[in-house]
Amino acid sequence: MRIDVLTVLPGLFDCFLKEGVIGKAISSGKVEVKVHNIRDFTTDKHRVVDDVPYGGGPGMVLKPEPIFRAYDELTKEGEKPYVLLTEPWGEKFNQEMAVELSKKPRLMIICGRYEGVDERVKSLVDREVSIGDYVLTGGELPAMVIMDAVLRLIPGVLGNLESLRADSFSDRGLLGYPNYTRPAEFRGMKVPEVLLSGHHKKIESWRKEQSLRKTLERRPEIIENLKRKGLLTKEELE
Numbered sequence: 001m002r003i004d005v006l007t008v009l010p011g012l013f014d015c016f017l018k019e020g021v022i023g024k025a026i027s028s029g030k031v032e033v034k035v036h037n038i039r040d041f042t043t044d045k046h047r048v049v050d051d052v053p054y055g056g057g058p059g060m061v062l063k064p065e066p067i068f069r070a071y072d073e074l075t076k077e078g079e080k081p082y083v084l085l086t087e088p089w090g091e092k093f094n095q096e097m098a099v100e101l102s103k104k105p106r107l108m109i110i111c112g113r114y115e116g117v118d119e120r121v122k123s124l125v126d127r128e129v130s131i132g133d134y135v136l137t138g139g140e141l142p143a144m145v146i147m148d149a150v151l152r153l154i155p156g157v158l159g160n161l162e163s164l165r166a167d168s169f170s171d172r173g174l175l176g177y178p179n180y181t182r183p184a185e186f187r188g189m190k191v192p193e194v195l196l197s198g199h200h201k202k203i204e205s206w207r208k209e210q211s212l213r214k215t216l217e218r219r220p221e222i223i224e225n226l227k228r229k230g231l232l233t234k235e236e237l238e
């Protein structure tokens with residue numbers, strides 16, 4: 001997969017693209033992520049990317065020209081990207097969308113700043129996406145959240161064991177099971193016996209029960225949604 005990111009703050013992505021699972025996936029060539037400074041696609045000597053809003057009002061708006069120039073330049077060759085625009089009021093990002101996006105060969109993520117992008121930029125966009133009902137200062141952190149959730153699903157990025165675990169739980173949006181590690185007792189708090197038993201079938205069923213129970217308690221709508229889609233097995237429904 002290739003992802004092109006358009007932003008006026010490219011430096012925000014430096015650590016994200018160098019460290020951890022995402023950094024390894026990029027350095028090993030499993031995925032390609034290129035961050036482009038929208039300012040590099042301006043033509044004036046002051047490299048202006050924003051302007052005051054028509055009709056008045058607070059703040060500035062990202063101009064359309066530099067973003068269109070970047071899009072035209074970056075799509076001259078190769079497969080056309082599926083274009084995302086991060087927006088406070090976009091479609092809510094979730095695991096289902098992450099799975100869908102992970103199957104695209106190429107993505108482009110346009111990150112707004114200030115009061116957002118000129119409305120005409122949306123003629124380039126396939127999906128306006130929000131990571132939650134709160135307002136951030138720009139679209140870069142949402143872009144990193146989306147990339148993290150999508151790239152971890154690319155085969156080979158997490159390694160087999162992890163991707164197997166992911167398929168059975170988080171890809172259906174179920175909450176995770178409790179994790180423990182040594183010591184077996186810490187300040188009077190013991191690790192559940194089943195996890196020390198070495199009985200893999202019992203451990204797996206305990207973990208599935210914990211995940212379903214936690215999801216039912218905290219996010220009952222996820223269970224209802226899975227029931228409606230027929231994505232819960234008979235045993236899971238019991």
Ligand SMILES: N#Cc1c(-c2ccc3ccn(Cc4ccccn4)c3c2)n[nH]c1N
Nearest residue numbers: 086087112113130131132134136138139142
């Ligand atoms: N995704 C997502 C987002 C954003 C987001 C995304 C892009 C931009 C571009 C500018 N701003 C600041 C802004 C916009 C509008 C009014 C005031 N302030 C953004 C915020 N906030 N919260 C989310 N879940």
